[in-house]
Amino acid sequence: MKFAVLVNEGPFNHQASDSAYQFVKAALSKGHQIFRVFFYYDGVYNASKLSEPPTDDRNVVANWGKLAEEHKLDLVVCVAAALRRGIKDENLAAGFRISGLGQLIEAGIQADRLVTFGD
Amino acid sequence: MSQLHTVSKSPFERTNLQSCLKLATPGSAILLYEDAVIGAMQGTSMADAVAAAAKTFSLHVLGPDLAARGLDAAKVVPGVKVVDYAGFVDLAAEASAVQAWC
Amino acid sequence: MEEEMEAGVVKKFMYVNRKQPYGTVYALEVLEMVLISAAFDQDVHLVFTDDGVLQLKKNMATEGIGMKNFSKTYRALEGYDIEKLYVDQESLDERGLTEDDLLVDVQVVSRAEMAKLMDQMDVVLSA
Numbered sequence: 074m075k076f077a078v079l080v081n082e083g084p085f086n087h088q089a090s091d092s093a094y095q096f097v098k099a100a101l102s103k104g105h106q107i108f109r110v111f112f113y114y115d116g117v118y119n120a121s122k123l124s125e126p127p128t129d130d131r132n133v134v135a136n137w138g139k140l141a142e143e144h145k146l147d148l149v150v151c152v153a154a155a156l157r158r159g160i161k162d163e164n165l166a167a168g169f170r171i172s173g174l175g176q177l178i179e180a181g182i183q184a185d186r187l188v189t190f191g192d
Numbered sequence: 193m194s195q196l197h198t199v200s201k202s203p204f205e206r207t208n209l210q211s212c213l214k215l216a217t218p219g220s221a222i223l224l225y226e227d228a229v230i231g232a233m234q235g236t237s238m239a240d241a242v243a244a245a246a247k248t249f250s251l252h253v254l255g256p257d258l259a260a261r262g263l264d265a266a267k268v269v270p271g272v273k274v275v276d277y278a279g280f281v282d283l284a285a286e287a288s289a290v291q292a293w294c
Numbered sequence: 295m296e297e298e299m300e301a302g303v304v305k306k307f308m309y310v311n312r313k314q315p316y317g318t319v320y321a322l323e324v325l326e327m328v329l330i331s332a333a334f335d336q337d338v339h340l341v342f343t344d345d346g347v348l349q350l351k352k353n354m355a356t357e358g359i360g361m362k363n364f365s366k367t368y369r370a371l372e373g374y375d376i377e378k379l380y381v382d383q384e385s386l387d388e389r390g391l392t393e394d395d396l397l398v399d400v401q402v403v404s405r406a407e408m409a410k411l412m413d414q415m416d417v418v419l420s421a
Binding site: 081114178 | 303305307319320323326327330331333334336416417418419420421
C-alpha cells in the first residue's frame with residue numbers, strides 16, 4: 074500500500090515528528106511504500122539544518138535525512154509555510170526539498186492513505 | 193470499510209477525544225497515541241466514557257506511548273486493544289481514510 | 295504532475311476546521327491548502343466544527359491586534375467552485391451563535407449528519 078504522511082508540528086516541542094518517523098519506519102518494514110512525507114505549519118522546522126540537539130538526545134532532523142537516504146524517501150517542505158518561518162534552501166537539511174502545497178494535494182490523490190501527525 | 197480516527201492530545205488538556213467520539217461513526221476504529229494514551233487507562237474520570245465508547249468503536253491505544261509514560265498496558269479500560277507502530281500501520285491500511293483529531 | 299491531474303482522479307477531500315482564527319495560524323494555513331486543492335479539481339468539502347465555527351463569524355475587525363483579517367477569503371471560495379461548506383448546529387449552540395452570525399452561506403447539519411459525511415471522504419485534513 075502507498076502511504077503519504079503529513080507532519081504538522083516542529084521537532085522537540087511536540088512528539089508528532091517522532092511518531093511520524095516511527096510510523097514510517099514501521100510501514101517500510103512491513104513492505105509498504107511511502108509516497109511522500111510532507112511538512113506543513115511548524116512542521117517545516119523539522120528541515121532546519123541549524124538544529125543541534127544535545128548529543129545524548131535523538132537528532133530528529135538528521136534521523137529524517139538518514140531514513141530518506143536509506144529508503145529514497147521524498148521529504149517535502151511547504152514553501153509558503155517555510156518562508157514564513159525562515160526555512161530556505163540556505164538552511165535546509167540534507168534529504169529535504171522545498172516545494173509547493175500542490176505536492177501535498179498530489180500526495181493525497183496518489184497515495185492510498187494520508188496519515189497526519191500533529192496539529 | 194470505515195475510518196481510522198487518531199487522537200494524540202490528552203483528554204485532560206484538550207477536547208479532541210471528546211470531539212472525536214461525537215463525530216466518529218459507530219464501528220470506526222480509534223487510536224489513542226502520544227499524550228492521549230492516558231485516556232485509555234482504568235481509574236480515570238474518563239474511564240466510564242471510554243468503556244462505553246469501546247462498545248461502539250474499535251478502540252486502540254499505542255503500547256510504546258503507554259510504556260514511555262510508565263503506564264501499565266495491562267490496566268487499560270477493558271475492550272481497548274494495545275497495538276505497536278506496526279499495528280498502527282495495519283489500522284491505517286485497513287481503514288477507508290485516516291482522520292487526525294490531533 | 296500536470297498529466298496526473300489531467301488523468302482526472304477526483305477524490306473527496308475534506309478540511310476539518312476546529313480552531314478559532316488569529317489565536318493560531320491554522321485557519322489561515324488551511325485556507326491556503328483549500329485554495330490549492332481547488333486548482334487540482336478535487337471534490338472539496340469544508341467542515342467547521344467546535345471552535346472552527348468562529349472562523350466564519352461576521353464583523354471581524356483585526357486592526358487592534360495588528361493582524362490581517364482574512365475572513366473575506368471565505369467569501370471568495372465560491373469563485374473557486376468551493377461551495378460545500380458545513381457547520382454543525384451543536385457547535386453553534388455551544389458558542390451562543392446562530393447561522394445569522396456567519397458571513398457565508400453554509401449547510402447547517404446535525405453532528406450525526408456531519409459524522410456520516412466525514413465517513414465518506416477519501417482524504418481528511420484537519421486542524
